[in-house]
Amino acid sequence: MTELIPIKDMPKELKVMLLNELGYSSDGTFVLNKNGEKYLDKYIDKPIKIDNMAIFPGSTIILDNNSLSVSSFLEEFGDVI
Amino acid sequence: METSSKDPLASAAEGVTRGFLYWSEEKVKGFIARFRNNDIAFVSDPEIINLAKKQRETTEWKLFEQYIKDRKLRILFQMGLTIRTLMLARKKKHVASLRKDIRYKYGRKGLHIVQFIQNGYFGKIIGNILEKASTPEKLRIEIESILNNIEQTTIFIKQDDNVNKKAEQIAIKILANSPSTFIIFSSGNAMIQCKLIKEKVMKRISGYETELYKTKYKEIYFINKI
Numbered sequence: 001m002t003e004l005i006p007i008k009d010m011p012k013e014l015k016v017m018l019l020n021e022l023g024y025s026s027d028g029t030f031v032l033n034k035n036g037e038k039y040l041d042k043y044i045d046k047p048i049k050i051d052n053m054a055i056f057p058g059s060t061i062i063l064d065n066n067s068l069s070v071s072s073f074l075e076e077f078g079d080v081i
Numbered sequence: 082m083e084t085s086s087k088d089p090l091a092s093a094a095e096g097v098t099r100g101f102l103y104w105s106e107e108k109v110k111g112f113i114a115r116f117r118n119n120d121i122a123f124v125s126d127p128e129i130i131n132l133a134k135k136q137r138e139t140t141e142w143k144l145f146e147q148y149i150k151d152r153k154l155r156i157l158f159q160m161g162l163t164i165r166t167l168m169l170a171r172k173k174k175h176v177a178s179l180r181k182d183i184r185y186k187y188g189r190k191g192l193h194i195v196q197f198i199q200n201g202y203f204g205k206i207i208g209n210i211l212e213k214a215s216t217p218e219k220l221r222i223e224i225e226s227i228l229n230n231i232e233q234t235t236i237f238i239k240q241d242d243n244v245n246k247k248a249e250q251i252a253i254k255i256l257a258n259s260p261s262t263f264i265i266f267s268s269g270n271a272m273i274q275c276k277l278i279k280e281k282v283m284k285r286i287s288g289y290e291t292e293l294y295k296t297k298y299k300e301i302y303f304i305n306k307i
Contacts (some may be wrong), residue, residue, distance in 0.1 A: 004127045055123040063124040068182045070133040071159045
């Protein structure tokens with residue numbers, strides 16, 4: 001089973017470092033893609049705030065940590081987390 | 082840099098979840114290595130992940146998922162179960178925010194499907210559908226048809242509804258769409274109006290018969306095509 005690491009209280013600079021390591025970045029509020037554009041949650045089509053992001057392994061999927069996106073992820077990829 | 086972190090939500094959450102972490106660059110780098118090995122996921126709120134997973138373990142979901150492969154309906158079904166759980170836990174803010182997301186993504190109809198599941202109506206209608214569906218494929222088609230056409234195939238009667246107007250509205254929907262099943266829901270004091278409305282509807286249409294599901298507080302009329 002995939003272990004869930006809670007990052008709510010991770011310092012922002014470390015969240016940015018985490019995103020950079022995974023090929024993304026942040027303007028301090030939102031997650032940005034490789035082109036510096038706001039990265040959208042693929043299930044709700046909304047920008048993802050760094051303070052409420054969830055990052056799932058596999059092909060590194062970053063989502064907004066809300067119920068609709070999480071259930072949609074489980075529906076697409078199965079019970080992988 | 083060494084920073085302490087206490088997350089009461091995380092420590093309360095079930096599943097494999099760390100609740101207390103000291104953050105440092107080295108620790109994050111270690112986690113990234115484990116992430117690349119698919120061992121861990123980073124989440125702001127583990128409770129939401131566990132809530133989503135729990136809905137997929139319910140009997141209702143296990144029954145539904147056997148027959149329905151439409152991804153949108155499957156997600157909306159899980160949202161109905163999720164909102165029901167949140168309502169029981171009195172998490173009104175979470176419910177309001179989730180409803181907003183559902184409406185944004187799936188529109189008013191999507192929200193109606195979610196409310197239908199949230200109110201437990203799937204469990205009530207499945208017996209009626211099972212009687213008519215001779216194969217699992219027909220069962221799937223019937224369930225999908227009811228949910229996909231929810232605004233044409235179901236109605237909830239309120240206490241202050243005008244009996245004549247509502248009966249006419251339902252009769253027109255049935256005559257226009259010829260659904261194999263039309264479902265009328267009511268609860269509490271509205272059950273009196275509901276019975277009157279059903280009687281008036283049945284006088285306006287032909288080729289249909291009714292079946293009643295009744296508890297002390299709820300009444301559901303199935304108007305089934307003969």
